Amino acid sequence: MELRGKIRPQAASGGVAEQHVSQPGTPPPPPSPRGNVLGGSECGRELARAASWRTLKQAEATKRKYQASSEAPPAKRRSKTSFLPAKKTAKEAQRTFKGKPQKTFSPKKSSAGTSDRNQEQKPCVKTSSLFKNNPEIPELHRPVVKQVQEKVFTSDAFHELDLHPHLISTINTVLKMSSMTSIQKQSIPVLLEGRDALVRSQTGSGKTLAYCIPVVQSLQAVKAKIQRSDGPYALVLVPTRELALQSFDTVQKLLKPFTWIVPGVLMGGEKRKSEKARLRKGINILISTPGRLVDHIKSTGNLHFSRVRWLILDEADRILDLGFEKDITVILNAVNAECQSRQTVLLSATLTEGVTRLAGISLHNPVSISVLDESHDQSNPKGKAVLEVSPPRTSDELDSFAIPESLDQHVTLVPSKLRLVSLAAFILQKCKFEKDQKMIVFFSSCELVEFHYNLFLQTLLSSSGAPAPGQLPSASTRLKFLRLHGNMEQEERTAVFQEFSHSKTGVLLCTDVAARGLDLPQVKWIVQYNAPSSPAEYIHRIGRTARIGCHGSSLLILAPSEAEYVNSLASHKIKNPVPLAPRKFESEPRSCRRYLKITCTPMRGGSPGQRKA
Numbered sequence: 001m002e003l004r005g006k007i008r009p010q011a012a013s014g015g016v017a018e019q020h021v022s023q024p025g026t027p028p029p030p031p032s033p034r035g036n037v038l039g040g041s042e043c044g045r046e047l048a049r050a051a052s053w054r055t056l057k058q059a060e061a062t063k064r065k066y067q068a069s070s071e072a073p074p075a076k077r078r079s080k081t082s083f084l085p086a087k088k089t090a091k092e093a094q095r096t097f098k099g100k101p102q103k104t105f106s107p108k109k110s111s112a113g114t115s116d117r118n119q120e121q122k123p124c125v126k127t128s129s130l131f132k133n134n135p136e137i138p139e140l141h142r143p144v145v146k147q148v149q150e151k152v153f154t155s156d157a158f159h160e161l162d163l164h165p166h167l168i169s170t171i172n173t174v175l176k177m178s179s180m181t182s183i184q185k186q187s188i189p190v191l192l193e194g195r196d197a198l199v200r201s202q203t204g205s206g207k208t209l210a211y212c213i214p215v216v217q218s219l220q221a222v223k224a225k226i227q228r229s230d231g232p233y234a235l236v237l238v239p240t241r242e243l244a245l246q247s248f249d250t251v252q253k254l255l256k257p258f259t260w261i262v263p264g265v266l267m268g269g270e271k272r273k274s275e276k277a278r279l280r281k282g283i284n285i286l287i288s289t290p291g292r293l294v295d296h297i298k299s300t301g302n303l304h305f306s307r308v309r310w311l312i313l314d315e316a317d318r319i320l321d322l323g324f325e326k327d328i329t330v331i332l333n334a335v336n337a338e339c340q341s342r343q344t345v346l347l348s349a350t351l352t353e354g355v356t357r358l359a360g361i362s363l364h365n366p367v368s369i370s371v372l373d374e375s376h377d378q379s380n381p382k383g384k385a386v387l388e389v390s391p392p393r394t395s396d397e398l399d400s401f402a403i404p405e406s407l408d409q410h411v412t413l414v415p416s417k418l419r420l421v422s423l424a425a426f427i428l429q430k431c432k433f434e435k436d437q438k439m440i441v442f443f444s445s446c447e448l449v450e451f452h453y454n455l456f457l458q459t460l461l462s463s464s465g466a467p468a469p470g471q472l473p474s475a476s477t478r479l480k481f482l483r484l485h486g487n488m489e490q491e492e493r494t495a496v497f498q499e500f501s502h503s504k505t506g507v508l509l510c511t512d513v514a515a516r517g518l519d520l521p522q523v524k525w526i527v528q529y530n531a532p533s534s535p536a537e538y539i540h541r542i543g544r545t546a547r548i549g550c551h552g553s554s555l556l557i558l559a560p561s562e563a564e565y566v567n568s569l570a571s572h573k574i575k576n577p578v579p580l581a582p583r584k585f586e587s588e589p590r591s592c593r594r595y596l597k598i599t600c601t602p603m604r605g606g607s608p609g610q611r612k613a
């Protein structure tokens with residue numbers, strides 16, 4: 001992917017980048033050997049043609065003006081590079097970019113009453129080699145992978161299960177669901193039998209209800225009616241605050257007919273005092289992030305676990321990894337000290353046997369529940385969901401992750417210096433020029449999210465609608481940016497989560513805080529601007545789209561040096577993402593090409609920090 005020519009930004013705040021490559025009328029440069037997947041070389045050439053016209057016109061106008069008034073033009077306008085023919089320009093521009101002071105770039109002396117300070121603020125023109133001298137992009141080697149696939153829905157209805165009629169009618173009328181998903185059909189009866197279980201099924205396949213329904217069914221049936229003051233009967237641990245809120249919402253809906261059972265949520269960022277008060281009154285189904293529960297175990301005297309019957313670890317592989325290990329140990333010790341027997345359920349789309357070993361969790365004779373499609377499971381020719389008692393399947397199968405069938409994966413190799421413009425172009429293409437698009441873009445750190453959020457607000461949005469003089473028209477129509485990361489205040493995090501959940505369109509820039517478990521409806525595109533830390537995280541990130549049978553797409557942006565990453569995905573039987581096909585100039589919307597110029601504007605100031613945990 002190579003965009004030809006030099007860009008010559010008019011670097012005033014938000015100014016439009018200009019290409020300066022050839023005289024109008026000269027033939028366009030030869031096509032790049034590789035197309036640009038994100039609007040690439042063709043857009044670059046178009047940009048170059050348009051910009052060189054404009055530059056030349058401006059230069060001629062300036063020349064005429066000063067010739068007419070027999071005044072010398074300002075030094076900056078006299079810039080030699082502005083009048084150079086194409087061949088010379090690149091060389092000249094390179095010299096300029098290296099920062100050699102040129103007479104032509106010295107600040108103009110005040111001649112019309114403008115102060116020196118104002119003049120200083122006018123940035124000098126630098127020429128970037130953004131679209132030139134890019135490295136050769138290697139061919140993407142894509143090993144053949146037999147993707148593990150799962151069937152999402154069954155034809156079986158909830159009323160076929162032995163559930164309380166009010167619970168069934170709540171599922172039907174409040175949640176508006178009638179038939180079970182495969183994982184629900186397999187899990188609910190087994191969990192109602194009282195077995196410990198490892199539940200694994202692809203993202204967006206309904207695992208939340210697979211554990212919530214048995215919990216509610218069993219607690220409503222407790223003979224001596226549950227009292228609020230009894231404290232927790234069920235503990236649900238989840239890795240993030242947003243997921244805690246989401247799970248709480250589901251439990252709350254299921255409990256509508258069983259008003260004597262009280263659910264509650266504890267999570268970092270909330271006021272400890274009010275949480276303590278709620279704990280004192282009593283919470284029967286307690287949903288929490290591990291850290292905040294540990295806080296309360298240590299500081300809230302009246303939190304007792306003697307009645308705990310259920311311990312649920314949703315996104316168990318995440319909860320049990322090193323980051324949460326200490327917290328989980330404290331929680332398990334506290335629960336084990338007070339309650340003798342309980343049912344433990346671990347769920348995730350990427351649950352491996354290693355996870356349970358790592359945790360040292362006392363699962364008692366656990367059942368492993370997973371769903372595999374017939375076409376990829378020779379031992380299961382009828383394609384029925386597979387239910388197994390531990391130890392489950394081969395390690396190869398355990399390390400294979402399923403991806404929703406309706407999810408189209410893509411990958412693109414982009415040289416580092418073109419990453420930003422490529423991302424901006426992609427966002428514009430999808431969310432500005434196509435209808436009703438909702439997109440999540442993952443970054444590796446909070447700082448990167450902040451940097452890109454502020455950058456895109458400044459460059460891709462304009463509140464006024466009418467373009468300011470010298471600026472391109474606004475790209476604000478249908479384009480809305482939101483951000484979510486761990487350094488934000490909880491109040492804002494919750495508001496953003498709610499807003500994006502309910503919105504039909506928008507671009508959410510986020511860290512992995514949004515990668516696990518979040519059910520954000522109608523998301524069409526997942527973009528990974530930085531490669532995820534592991535294949536499991538890849539699965540969870542892309543799993544924010546194509547949920548419960550819907551269609552969705554993902555794009556992984558890699559540097560050429562990261563091309564090997566697709567092999568590590570393949571080793572987990574993750575179907576290779578398809579390299580994005582080169583785009584043709586004719587197929588680029590004209591409007592998109594125009595807006596691309598905005599995305600080429602280099603920003604002043606420091607570059608964003610790289611990876612932060």
Ligand SMILES: Nc1ncnc2c1ncn2[C@@H]1O[C@H](COP(=O)(O)OP(=O)(O)OP(=O)(O)O)[C@@H](O)[C@H]1O
Pocket residue numbers: 177178179180181184201202203204205206207208209348349516517518519543547548
């Ligand atoms: N039986 C069902 N019929 C229709 N929709 C369902 C059913 N069960 C769950 N859903 C919906 O499917 C979506 C995904 O469910 P859920 O969040 O539980 O998936 P998950 O398997 O936990 O995903 P992840 O692995 O990403 O956490 C939710 O919007 C949920 O309301």
